[in-house]
Amino acid sequence: MAWMALLAAGAFEMAGVAMINKWHNERNWLSFLLMLGGFGFSFFFLSIAMETLPMGTAYAIWTGIGASGGAIIGMLFYNEAKDWKRIVFIAMVLGSAVGLKMVS
Template sequence: MAWMFLVAAGVFEMAGVAMINKWHLERNWPAFLLMLLGFGLSFIFLSLAMQTLPMGTAYAVWTGIGASGGAILGMLFYNEARDWKRILFIAMVLGSAVGLKMVS
């Protein structure tokens, strides 16, 4: 169950990051409130996951999901670069998260 909480925390982290960009572009209250909601839920789910998982593993996986997911969202919705090097390094980050799951 802790790993499900951790994945949820990462997904909400991605949502929070996406809303930072949306708020930066539009400066409206809904984007700001969604940003706070995304990060708030992210921290709640991270704390639930850390009741079982070691802090280092939980934080590394959470950060990896958030960073990789944010980069992927940027490529999909904000026309950020999609070259093979960028995709390779995103895959390496996600592969590291999977590796931490395998050894935990």
């Protein structure tokens, strides 16, 4: 259950990051509330995951999901660069998160 909460926290972190861009472009209440909601739910699910998982592992995986997911969302929806070097480093971040799970 803790790992599912951590994945949900990472997904909401990605949504919050995407909403930062939406808020930056549109400056309306809906964008602002969606951004707050994304980060709020992210912290909520992270706190649930940290009841069971070690803090260092949970935080590292949560930030890895958020950083990688934010970069992927940027490439897919906001025309950010899609060169092979970015993809290699995103894969390295995700590989590190999997490695932490394997040794935890």
